[in-house]
Amino acid sequence: DAGVIQSPRHEVTEMGQEVTLRCKPISGHNSLFxxxxxxxxxxxxxxxxxxxxxxxxxxxPEDRFSAKMPNASFSTLKIxxxxxxxxxxxxxxxxxxxxxxAFFGQGTRLTVV
Amino acid sequence: xxxVTQMEGPVTLSEEAFLTINCTYTATGYPSxxxxxxxxxxxxxxxxxxxxxxxxxxxxxxxxxxxxxxxxFHLEKxxxxxxxxxxxxxxxxxxxxSEKLVFGKGTxxxxxx
Numbered sequence: 001d002a003g004v005i006q007s008p009r010h011e012v013t014e015m016g017q018e019v020t021l022r023c024k025p026i027s028g029h030n031s032l033f034x035x036x037x038x039x040x041x042x043x044x045x046x047x048x049x050x051x052x053x054x055x056x057x058x059x060x061p062e063d064r065f066s067a068k069m070p071n072a073s074f075s076t077l078k079i080x081x082x083x084x085x086x087x088x089x090x091x092x093x094x095x096x097x098x099x100x101x102a103f104f105g106q107g108t109r110l111t112v113v
Numbered sequence: 114x115x116x117v118t119q120m121e122g123p124v125t126l127s128e129e130a131f132l133t134i135n136c137t138y139t140a141t142g143y144p145s146x147x148x149x150x151x152x153x154x155x156x157x158x159x160x161x162x163x164x165x166x167x168x169x170x171x172x173x174x175x176x177x178x179x180x181x182x183x184x185x186f187h188l189e190k191x192x193x194x195x196x197x198x199x200x201x202x203x204x205x206x207x208x209x210x211s212e213k214l215v216f217g218k219g220t221x222x223x224x225x226x
Binding site: 004031033042043045048056091093100101102103104105106107 | 145147154155156157158159162202206213214215216217218219
């Protein structure tokens with residue numbers, strides 16, 4: 001398996017623009033997680049899905065952030081409108097419960113200018 | 114809920130030095146404990162884990178023992194290499210039965226030749 005695949009690897013956008021990050025989990029994994037990593041706050045869980053259903057979105061910072069999982073092999077994290085403070089590395093991870101070991105993608109480095 | 118406290122870095126060592134990165138946890142029951150590693154420019158990957166008290170996880174020369182008496186899961190390696198330079202994260206599920214993980218703040222290790 002190719003592992004968790006994220007795209008794009010890097011994204012630079014202007015403040016106010018819409019940004020969409022994409023994730024393909026490992027085939028067969030039915031839990032998917034979106035994390036954000038910054039120097040100041042470390043690694044934060046934004047949202048996680050189980051069987052394509054959002055289970056816990058308490059980490060989503062505000063209404064500008066939304067995430068979807070239309071099927072078992074694809075998820076998106078959207079920021080609209082983007083702000084400079086959203087600049088971070090966004091990771092997607094997947095796992096197969098009850099095993100809590102999570103497999104991470106390589107991340108998307110987002111820069112909002 | 115469950116939580117981990119990880120020693121703050123950065124940690125700088127010379128090659129072949131002994132490494133200890135401290136991690137203590139607060140938990141209800143005995144959840145699985147994990148160490149993840151993040152190499153520069155990459156996502157997190159599982160380094161080792163322990164699923165019950167007194168278990169020892171090991172991988173790539175790293176070890177960590179699940180000690181319920183001291184609620185600790187310290188990461189150790191007898192002789193570090195330059196290639197071990199990375200950020201190390203301690204993690205556990207936030208509560209029993211949870212399939213997601215919460216991570217410590219990470220400890221950056223730099224090994225000099």
